[in-house]
Amino acid sequence: MSENKPYPVISSNNCKACLRCVSACKRDCLILGEEINNGGYQFVKYSGDGCTGCGDCYYTCPEPLAIEVHIPKRNRAKKN
Amino acid sequence: MSENNQNERIIKKAKSLNDSFPRKGNDIYNTHYCAGCGHGILHKLITEVMDELEIQDRCVMISPVGCSVFAYYYFNCGNVQTAHGRAPAVATGISRAEDNAIVMSYQGDGDLASIGLNETLQAANRGEKIAVFFVNNTVYGMTGGQMAPTTLVGERTVTCQNGRDPNYAGYPLHMCELIDNLKAPVFIERVSLANPKLIRKAKIAVKKALTIQKEGKGYSFIEVLSPCPTNIRRDVKGVEDFLINEMGKEFPVKRFRDLSSEREPVERNVSDFSTETLDKVFGVDRSKEVVTDEEDFDDCRIKIVGFGGQGVLSTGLTVAQAACSEGREVSWYPSYGPEQRGGTSNCSVPIASKTIGSPVAEECDVLIAMNKPSLEKYAHEVVENGTILYDSQAGNYTADNLDVKEGVQVISIPARDIATEIGNARAMNTAILGALMELGKDSPILSQEAFKNGIRETFAAKPKLIDVNIDVLETGAKWLRENI
Numbered sequence: 001m002s003e004n005k006p007y008p009v010i011s012s013n014n015c016k017a018c019l020r021c022v023s024a025c026k027r028d029c030l031i032l033g034e035e036i037n038n039g040g041y042q043f044v045k046y047s048g049d050g051c052t053g054c055g056d057c058y059y060t061c062p063e064p065l066a067i068e069v070h071i072p073k074r075n076r077a078k079k080n
Numbered sequence: 081m082s083e084n085n086q087n088e089r090i091i092k093k094a095k096s097l098n099d100s101f102p103r104k105g106n107d108i109y110n111t112h113y114c115a116g117c118g119h120g121i122l123h124k125l126i127t128e129v130m131d132e133l134e135i136q137d138r139c140v141m142i143s144p145v146g147c148s149v150f151a152y153y154y155f156n157c158g159n160v161q162t163a164h165g166r167a168p169a170v171a172t173g174i175s176r177a178e179d180n181a182i183v184m185s186y187q188g189d190g191d192l193a194s195i196g197l198n199e200t201l202q203a204a205n206r207g208e209k210i211a212v213f214f215v216n217n218t219v220y221g222m223t224g225g226q227m228a229p230t231t232l233v234g235e236r237t238v239t240c241q242n243g244r245d246p247n248y249a250g251y252p253l254h255m256c257e258l259i260d261n262l263k264a265p266v267f268i269e270r271v272s273l274a275n276p277k278l279i280r281k282a283k284i285a286v287k288k289a290l291t292i293q294k295e296g297k298g299y300s301f302i303e304v305l306s307p308c309p310t311n312i313r314r315d316v317k318g319v320e321d322f323l324i325n326e327m328g329k330e331f332p333v334k335r336f337r338d339l340s341s342e343r344e345p346v347e348r349n350v351s352d353f354s355t356e357t358l359d360k361v362f363g364v365d366r367s368k369e370v371v372t373d374e375e376d377f378d379d380c381r382i383k384i385v386g387f388g389g390q391g392v393l394s395t396g397l398t399v400a401q402a403a404c405s406e407g408r409e410v411s412w413y414p415s416y417g418p419e420q421r422g423g424t425s426n427c428s429v430p431i432a433s434k435t436i437g438s439p440v441a442e443e444c445d446v447l448i449a450m451n452k453p454s455l456e457k458y459a460h461e462v463v464e465n466g467t468i469l470y471d472s473q474a475g476n477y478t479a480d481n482l483d484v485k486e487g488v489q490v491i492s493i494p495a496r497d498i499a500t501e502i503g504n505a506r507a508m509n510t511a512i513l514g515a516l517m518e519l520g521k522d523s524p525i526l527s528q529e530a531f532k533n534g535i536r537e538t539f540a541a542k543p544k545l546i547d548v549n550i551d552v553l554e555t556g557a558k559w560l561r562e563n564i
Contacts, residue, residue, distance in 0.1 A: 014109055018116030018309065019316040024276050039110060055091045056276035059283075062120030064154070065109050069091040 006053025006071040008046050014066035015043035021057035021067065030057060094127035096136045101153040112150055116316065118273045118306025119147060122215065122286075123154050125279070126184070129287045130157065135294055138182045140174055142167040144196075146188035147222045148215065165196025168203035171210040177351045182293040183210045190220040193229040193253045200255075207264030207298040209346055211289040214255055214301065217308035218327060225311030229253040232330050237311070252330055256303050260336045266292050266343050267300035268336040273307060274323035278333070288340065296345040305331060369407070377408070377433040380525045381441040382516075384509075385426040385458045386450025388416055391509040394538060395448065396427035398513060402526050402534030403431045413439035424454060431525065446519075448512050449474065459484050467519060469512050471495045491515065491564060498555050504545075507552040510535065514556020528557075 008030070015037060021044055022030045029050035037043045053071035061067045093099075100108045113119050130136045140158035143151035144167050152159035158181070162170045167185040175183040192200050192214050203210065219237055220226040226239040230252050234243040244252075256270045267289055271282035282304060289300035305327050307319045314322055359366065382399055386392040393414045403410035409432045416425035428441035445466045449455035452474040462468055465487035470477065472494040479490050495511035517524075517531045532550055539545045 011109075016110070016115035020116055023316045023320070039107065041115070053091075054276075058091045059124070059279045060121065060276045062113060062115075062117050063111060064093045064097050064120060064124055068093075071089045071091070073087055073089065 004072050006051045006069060008051055008057055009068040009070060010044055010046060011066050011068075012043045012045075013038045014063050015039075015041060016063060016066075017041040017043060018062065019044075020060045020062065024056045024060040026054065026056065027052060094124065094131045096130035096139075096156050097123060097127035097154055098156045103150070103153060111154065113147060114308075114310045116307055116309040116319065117147070118215065118217065118304065118308070121273050121279060122213065122282075122304055122306065123151070125283045125286050126186075126213065126290075127155065129283065129290050132287065133290055133294055135182050135290065138180055138294075140178075140181045140183050142171045142174075142183065142185040142210075144185070144187040144191040145222075146191050146215075146220075148186055148188065149222070151186055165191050165194070165199060167191070168196065168199040168208070168210070168212075172203055172206070172208050175209045176348060177353075179296075179348055179350060182290065184213060184290075184293070185210055186213045187215065188221065189214070189216045189218065189228045189230040190223075193255055197229075197253075201258065201262070204259045204265050204299050204301065205262045207266070207346065209293060209296055209298055209348075211293045211300045212302065213286075213289075214303045215306045216255070216303055216327075216331065217306045217311070218252075219308060219311045221308045221311055225308075230255075230331075232326060235326075254331065256301065256331075256336050259301050265299040265301055265337065266297050266339050267302075269301075269338075270303040270305065270331060270333050270336070272305040272323055272328065272333045274305070274320050274328075281333075285335070288338065292340050295340075297340060297343045298346050303331070305333065379430070379432040379434075380446065381444040382429045382431070382446045382448065383426060383441055383444040383458065383461065384429070384448045384450075385424070385454035387454070388425045390450045391506065392416075392425045392450060393427050395509040395513060396429045398510075398531075398534040398538045399429045399431075399516075399526075400534075401537040402530040403429070405533035405537070406526055406530045408432065408526070409434060409436050411436050411439040413441075424457075426454070426458070446516065446525075448509075448516065450509065450512075456482070459488075459490075462488050464488070467491065469493055469515055469519075471508060471512065472497070491519075491560070493556065493559065495556065498559060499552050502548065502551050502555060504548050504552070507545075507549050510549045510552040511556035511559075514553040514558075515560040517553065518557035518560040 027050040029047045030044050031047055032042050033045045055069050058067045058069050102108045111120050141155045143161045145164040160170055167187050171183045171185045216230050218231050220228050225237050227237045231244045233246050236243050256268050260268050269285040271285045272278040285302050289302050292300045305323055309319050384392050384396045396412050400410045400412040412429050414427040430436050430441055443461055443463050447462045447468045449470040455470050455474050459482040464485045468490045472492045473496055493515050495508040498511040499505050499507040535549045536546055
């Protein structure tokens with residue numbers, strides 16, 4: 001993952017595979033994996049590219065601890 | 081919730097939402113909700129707003145009966161879990177007792193729109209200072225997806241398998257529209273959790289509702305159209321379609337009312353729970369010495385039984401007040417049927433020198449029976465060498481024709497006659513108390529003065545009856561002295 005790009009962090013054991021985030025992601029960058037987690041569900045993974053940090057996946061996810069979205073701050077020098 | 085550090089901003093769980101959800105089992109980092117349930121989404125929104133408004137330590141969540149019955153696993157704030165549909169009543173109490181509290185009730189459609197409909201409308205009409213989150217998923221989710229008041233016409237559930245028929249089950253209830261007919265509510269909005277765009281709009285409404293609470297302006301009501309994939313039996317796209325195109329048509333998502341800018345904060349009297357005030361209310365005199373732990377006091381369990389309306393419960397209260405005035409430990413535990421008059425009633429009054437563990441007396445030392453059926457029913461509960469006092473009109477009973485333990489003394493008292501003679505037949509229970517007072521004259525359970533104090537206390541609201549009852553009390557005692 002590039003340092004300057006936003007990315008989601010998905011906690012595999014907190015996913016229940018409801019697919020709301022997969023359906024919500026405008027960039028289609030979330031996918032349902034094949035592996036099974038401790039809860040007995042397949043879980044969602046980040047494809048590794050395309051996240052814009054919109055936070056839609058976080059907001060639509062019913063599990064409070066399943067998704068975090070990390071958004072790097074813009075470089076100050078660049079901004080000015 | 082956003083969290084900043086030097087290099088990045090993180091959108092994550094709010095601080096007001098617990099870090100783990102300990103309960104039975106080991107799965108304490110996941111909610112107990114089904115996959116795709118709307119509750120988790122709304123929990124996140126509410127806790128985010130609690131963080132943003134910095135109101136976490138003022139918040140009290142009222143959780144309902146339904147899937148969200150365990151809301152206290154998740155919300156890191158005060159919580160009361162109430163009986164089905166009773167959240168508005170409990171919320172009213174808390175909001176009025178603790179004016180600084182921000183009270184939220186979180187209820188489903190079965191809870192709020194069915195069993196709790198009346199209380200919901202009444203609380204809204206009073207303009208209570210509460211924020212109501214009404215989670216509408218069109219079914220009774222927790223119990224397995226039965227038809228709810230909000231089930232759509234034609235929607236299939238396990239209890240309307242051909243779809244809801246309005247000729248049989250009526251039409252879906254529109255709660256926002258109903259509440260919008262009332263004057264008091266400040267804010268009414270219906271939101272949806274169908275997709276991220278609508279979820280963000282929902283958050284704005286949640287923030288508005290809680291801001292109104294923070295400012296103490298009154299009632300806010302938010303209806304949340306929420307997915308229940310388990311009972312709707314659809315996949316993720318199907319649920320979104322259901323929320324937008326089916327529920328959304330019946331329950332339009334819109335802001336019905338926002339009077340927050342024109343309403344002033346509601347001022348209520350400040351509750352005073354200071355010791356001094358409570359002492360005054362309950363008539364506690366702290367200068368009086370409290371008698372504790374007297375070795376020579378024998379504990380005594382008294383049970384009073386009879387028909388409703390015979391003064392069974394008030395007799396018990398008189399004894400309890402008498403014991404209080406002597407500084408004894410005492411409790412009064414009534415048991416009665418739904419009838420105002422008639423029906424049986426009884427009460428247990430244990431008197432002790434030490435703290436009473438259970439207020440219920442399964443056995444008793446003294447039984448006071450006001451009528452025949454009660455006497456026959458409860459006689460066997462009297463311990464060995466105990467005493468039964470009963471009104472003579474019940475019949476002629478002795479230890480021989482009653483089911484009693486060894487050594488039980490059975491005393492028939494012409495209580496009604498004594499009371500009638502003095503002028504008030506209804507004071508017959510006091511005549512029996514007089515006998516009780518005399519009964520323990522060698523080692524009195526309570527002093528004569530205590531019994532009189534008990535009567536003064538019981539009839540404090542009807543002072544005319546105090547002297548008559550004290551007369552009857554003494555005559556009852558005199559009768560026992562002369563006849564037994």
